[in-house]
Amino acid sequence: MRFVLATALVLALVAATCNAAITKDQVTSLPGWDKALPSKHYSGYLPVGNGKGFLHYWFIESEKNPSTAPVVVWLNGGPGSSSLVGLLTENGQFQTNDNSLDEHGNITLLYNPYSWSTIANMLYVEQPKGVGFSYCAEGVDCVNTDESVGEEFADFLDGFFNGFSEYKKNDFYITGESYAGIYIPEILKAVDARGNLNLKGAAIGDGCIGNEVSTCGFQNQADRIAVEFYYGHGMYPQTLYPKIKDACGNFTKETQQCRAALSEMNRKIGNFDIYNVYDQCGSDQVTVSDIYRQLREAREFTTTGSQAFAVHPQLQKGVAGALNDYACGAEKVMGMWLSKPDVQKALHVDHQGRQQYRRTAADLRPLYKTLAQKYRILIYSGSVDACVPYWGSEEWTRELGFPEKEAWRPWTSPSSDEPNQEIQAGYVTTYNAGQHNFTFLTVSGAGHLVPQHKPAQALTMFKRFLNNQPF
Template sequence: MRRIFSTTSLFLREIHPKIPWFCGLMADLDALASTAFVYEHGPFNFEEGKPNGSLPILHLNPYSWSKVSNIIYLDSPCGVGMSYSKNQSKYINDDLQTAADTHNFLLKWFQLYPEFVNNPFYIAGESYAGIYVPTLSAEVVKGIKAAQNPIINFKGYLIGNGVSHTKFEGWSALVPFAHGMGLVSDDMKLNVLARGIIKIRSGSCSISTDKIDQALSGLNIYGILDACYHDPTSDQHTERNTTSNLPISFQQLGATERPLKVRKRMFGRAWPLWAFEKDGNFPSWPELALQGSVPCVNDEVATAWLNDESVRKSIHAEPKSIAGPWEICSDRLDYRYGAGSMLPYHKNLTIQGYRALIYSGDHDMCVPFTGTQAWTRSLGYKIIDEWRSWVSNHQVAGYLQGYANNLTFLTIKGAGHTVPEYKPREALDFFTRWLDGKTV
């Protein structure tokens, strides 16, 4: 077995046959699986070490998803996080090849551990995993139909603030979101809409969109209530953008029970706000950083922990001399789009009876809930659970709409791009209820 996805062995949990088996592929074109483990719903909370750069202090995470499920965290595609290959050609990849590679990994994993093959199996991811999850799910279903052994007991999937490669993204989602949040004026919205929602700014339209750019500058696009960290050596380091433009009282809105602060760094969580998807090459984060288009950079806790050789040895990861250092974003990939719109994937999967939970932190500006709400509705399914609030800890935690064919769209109030990081209690609540088949 080729050790392409070496980090999959990092986070295998002891599996009890009565606990649902859940596979979380929390991956973007960065090490999002690793960071999901460190910052979101892994078994530990990581407190920043003292002095800076020293190993973080670990605390048990009371809201870890491992309390109700068993999770494989998979850095994917090959080359991100601590995944690597001795064959450099494996770093040339695309959406469909990533799905095929990951499916092959799953088949081999279940061959090695056949005692787990009957456990209910789910796939989940965030951000660009809005592509990874449906394409991998489709591969798994094809394998089931072809009677590929072992037969995976696949039940459904979850996607958080995920992209869809559809017309509902880009300006179509951003403008209504920014206007609804009070970030742009009526006139700005009307000027853009009068010229038509566009994906590429050109001609007279750029005047309207440039005004929106200016209005949104200085905000953390991954959580609009959060401050935005800037590297002191960056050209962007000015008095105006070292802190949030929002008043302290507004930043405190939506406070939740979480042991540690949400990290200031949100670099690499999804593609840049204006890099609209299209078939072809996916720009790497280092390339974008050179262009000055990366607004928030700081990932010290995960970097310190995952690059410590004693930690890597303890979690059975290869040393840096073999796998390379852990970095939030990798510059060794040559990655291309190619899977097209995800709507046919979602239709095919849900019509066949597989469950789907599509959730959105409603303060994420990178993949706004407005676009996700639009594409889920566009599938044309009958509404069976009309728009309503859902509750966590006796408080309204968000809203949902349930559709036929086991499709649910759900928002999390006050959460940014990585929902379990912002709202850990609420995230564990909806995750547990959904896995158990209960009403959220």
């Protein structure tokens, strides 16, 4: 009987998706915002995996020409981080932070003038199943792998574009950060195989490329990248660098001498925010050895659903803020707002997820190389992100072996302080991947959450990427 009811529910949801998704999912108002919404919003659930799971999405139409603007997915990483983190603290139409709170604890949503929805139709999806407000069907073991993410997200997109069929002809992109560097190529592979969308490319910030390589492998090569990053940022003395190199060699194996040298490095570095080494909010002061010890154990993560959203393991303390750049408290206030019953009612959500995640993708560089020859791909990094440092991302993008189309150079962007003044925003290298550009770009002064730390530069980057313009 339970299976029959579950099947009926799936069929009903699919039918609703095809015929009335816009009507039933439209968000007409949001607590904390007392004016008309700047553009149309939709929030609801779509089934994936033959009804095994239901993914929560929040779709925000572009503020300019939504009928012709591209449709862009945004995904946070983790695994287990809600993409509402991106919406409400990074590039969404509204933001939360300490400035949202008054002395009585009331929360006001803050309009984000650098929202990516100013130029694109933005689709934020809490995935995989069991993350955030997304959930699994009753009686289903809520287990995800890197490969299942791709197929089930392709299911989600089929349902979404059935319900919002007027957007199926629009250019389509997938963007995200951190562990989304693993999600996105798996999704691109699945979408490419189905061949039913106007897929143009992907942009990935501070991204992982596999669970056994580079920084996110949390092995010896992650230590090698960290040594170079911290040395380049002047976080330990010059005299220690050759000592580490002598003790660790090429970091191919772990030795007692190497561990001792790295321990000395960590002591001299001290405490800092691994997501932004210049952060001063003070809510996530940890050592790199602490972080790597917590994550190195890992081939499986579990989120319990004890909050209305699940964040990346390194963000559990609610890190936000940066040196003189942006307000603290972004995720703290986000959690407060999303836990309000009237907010959940406005967003049509009534579940809190619980999932198990198995990190199964070892090395995705060969897949990246294949995809880059079919789609336009941008890899970008915040220059002060110590979680997935630019040093490692520059290395692996170069070592894919594509010929340089344009060598490393500065790129510029309007400043958030002086919109009519161009400032140096970072550095960019462009490779020729056949029919498409493959690009590596840094954003100076940004940490792991580039759109939060440097919103004006992030919007410029995003706009030029969508328009296939030089950076």
